[in-house]
Amino acid sequence: MDSASAEEGVIYENAYGRGKSIFIITPLGRYFLWAAQPWSNYSYKNEAESVRETFLQMIEKGNYSTPYEVDGNAVAMAYEKGNEKMLRILNFNGIKHGNAIPESQHIEIRIKGNVSNARLLNFMDGWKDVEVRKDGDYSIISFTLHTQANLVYEINGSSLYVSIEKPAKGKIYFMDRDILSISSDKAIVIGGITIEVETNGKRVEFYIDNELKYEDDEQPYSWTWDEFSFGRHKIKVVAYGGEEKAEDAMSVMKIL
Numbered sequence: 001m002d003s004a005s006a007e008e009g010v011i012y013e014n015a016y017g018r019g020k021s022i023f024i025i026t027p028l029g030r031y032f033l034w035a036a037q038p039w040s041n042y043s044y045k046n047e048a049e050s051v052r053e054t055f056l057q058m059i060e061k062g063n064y065s066t067p068y069e070v071d072g073n074a075v076a077m078a079y080e081k082g083n084e085k086m087l088r089i090l091n092f093n094g095i096k097h098g099n100a101i102p103e104s105q106h107i108e109i110r111i112k113g114n115v116s117n118a119r120l121l122n123f124m125d126g127w128k129d130v131e132v133r134k135d136g137d138y139s140i141i142s143f144t145l146h147t148q149a150n151l152v153y154e155i156n157g158s159s160l161y162v163s164i165e166k167p168a169k170g171k172i173y174f175m176d177r178d179i180l181s182i183s184s185d186k187a188i189v190i191g192g193i194t195i196e197v198e199t200n201g202k203r204v205e206f207y208i209d210n211e212l213k214y215e216d217d218e219q220p221y222s223w224t225w226d227e228f229s230f231g232r233h234k235i236k237v238v239a240y241g242g243e244e245k246a247e248d249a250m251s252v253m254k255i256l
Contacts, residue, residue, distance in 0.1 A: 011058055022062045028055050041097065072107030074145055083161050084200050087151045108142040109151065115139035117200055118153040119219075122146060127219050154200055160246045162199040162239035167252060176224075186251040192226035193254075201239030201246065209234050229254045 006012055006025045014021045028051055035048035070076050073093040079086040087109065094103035118141060120130045130151070133140050141151065167173055167187035172180040175191040182188070197204050197220075204221040206214040214223040225235075236249040 009054075011054070011061060013061060020062070022058050024054070024058060026054070038097070067112040069110040070107060071110070072105055072145065074105070074107055076109070081163075081198060083154055083159060084198075085153055085155065089145060089149050089151060091145045091147055093145075102147060104144055104146045106142065107145045108140060110135070110138045110140050111153070111155075112138055113155040115141070115153045115155060118151065121150040121152070123148045160199070160201055160239060160241045160244040162197060162201060162204065162237055162246045162248050164195065164235060164237055164248050164250055165198050166196040167193055167235075167250070169250060186232075186253060188253045188255070189225075190255045192224055193252075194222050194224045195235060195237070197221040197237050197239070197248075199237075199239040199241075199246070201241035201244075203240045205238040205240075207234075207236040207238070210236065225254075228256060230256070 006023075009024070009026055011022065011024050014023070032048055032051040032055075035044040035051060037043045066076075066078065068076065068078070068087065070089070074089050074091050076087045076089045079088065089107070089109075091102035091105065093105040095101075114134075115132050118130045118132050119127050120141075120143060121127050122143075123146060130141055130143060132153075141153075143149070166178075167189055168178075169187055170182055170184050171178050172182060172188045173190065173193050176194055195206060197206075199221060203215065203217045205212055206216070206223040206225075208225065208227075213225070216223060221237075221239075232251060232253055234249060234251055236247060238245060238247045
């Protein structure tokens with residue numbers, strides 16, 4: 001089933017490889033807000049509950065259960081990249097009509113599995129390592145939540161990974177800014193470029209044409225390549241974590 005032939009109000013399910021997609025063309029979020037009207041003292045409660053029930057039916061079809069629990073008046077949204085997992089946690093404590101500023105609270109997050117390399121980024125703060133304690137099959141992390149926070153972690157000793165995030169293949173960069181997308185397996189760089197890296201390692205080496213240029217041992221891992229050059233080059237990064245090593249590489253055309 002594709003969206004062009006889908007009908008309003010009907011929940012569809014498509015299979016994609018080992019996964020599946022549950023979708024509905026009805027804009028449930030918009031309809032729920034219109035009915036619930038959280039900005040006023042009046043709402044269409046029955047209509048809002050009907051929309052919410054449709055959304056819960058979609059969740060049930062997906063047979064999805066979160067591998068984490070949040071003890072506190074907060075909502076967590078899960079993301080995953082490589083072997084690294086992230087929870088973006090939003091504070092709803094004390095929010096009500098006429099008051100959109102949350103009150104700080106102490107929350108506890110229970111994550112199923114053995115959590116390692118946990119780091120926390122509170123809003124307007126820097127990355128900090130956090131303590132993890134065990135309770136049976138769960139790992140428990142607790143901290144004070146102000147407005148919002150990002151919690152990054154790994155499960156069950158995930159293996160080391162590294163990925164070049166910038167420059168990206170199929171992009172043209174001018175003076176460190178992404179200005180255009182192209183059909184190519186390499187990037188075109190005009191002027192200097194900040195090479196940005198995602199990794200769960202503790203140290204990153206930056207190479208140009210197999211020549212070591214820079215080492216970084218602080219998150220976020222990056223290095224600005226501003227040497228004058230013209231032609232095709234190879235960017236390589238090597239990440240280290242414990243006794244493990246991982247690398248990623250890409251080709252670029254550099255002008256100036």
